[in-house]
Amino acid sequence: MDLRKLRHAVVLSEELNFARAAQKVNLTQSALSRSIQGLEEELGGKLFDRTLHGVSITPIGRQVIQRAKALLLEANNLLHDIHQMQHHEMGDVHFGVGPLPGSTFLPPVLAQLLSEYPKLRTEVNINNWDALLLQLVDEQLEFFIADVHNITADSKIQVQRFSRQYGGFFCRSGHPLAGPKIADPQRIFDYPLVSVRLPAEVKTALHHFFRLPAQQAFELSLTCDNPTLLHYVCLHSDSILLSTYPVVRAEIECGSMCEITMPDQIEVYAEMGIVTLAGRSLSPAATWLIERIRQYIEAVVPTSP
16 A cells, blocks of 8 residues: 555645645646546545535545554654664664673763663673673574684674684782793692683694693683672682683783793784674664774774784
8 A cells, every 4th residue: 555645635635626626746747637536446445525615534444544543643653763763863782792702892882872872772691702692593692792613604693703812821919920921831830720611623723732631621710791899809810811812901910910921922812703694684773883882993992912
């Protein structure tokens, strides 16, 4: 059903005069007459009686006009909502982030988002990459940003790598290993190791660096995807934190933490990437978020000390 014809009928019902109604909808009188006639043929009923004295609405016409007004109002509301969504003024966006990006570049980006678009409804799930991947495939998320070491693109998902965040081993100031470079990397294992869940590739690299026996896995004393909790444990114990530089930068700058340096320092990093469903268009809000996150990382977040 053509909404333009319904609007023509509504205007005619208000004016009850073809000439005035035609002028109001920017049509010739004959074009308006054809539009009304076409609508009547489509609906299979007469909407208006034409007389020498003017136009009157039929009983069928009154029902049609009443419903047409509701349809036109809803159509206008839809157009308004779409306009607002295109400008990120309203709508919903559901996305996920891994624990490392969730504690570094996400907070300032979300603060900017809510400042510029307070009517936008945003839901963020902070979790490890494998849980986020399941939610993405189940279409609970539009996208997620995380360490994508273990994720490969396939027919269902698309992976866009955009940033490497390098890291190392960190401890509280005053820790027995704080200070000069330690000569024996094995001293690391004299203390509890804490970190977020590590990708298999990173564990393998650490296993080789520390020259562990083949039958001995590289293991953590505490695995947790909450960096705030890990920081507290590190600052209040002799545990050693394996993390990226951006995550601990504030503690390093204020002097509460320091990096443990070793001979032939191992290069460990988180491979940050955006994961989306293959062939799926993102909402305007999601597109805005991804672009702002990219810009923030490029401009503010350092990848190494």
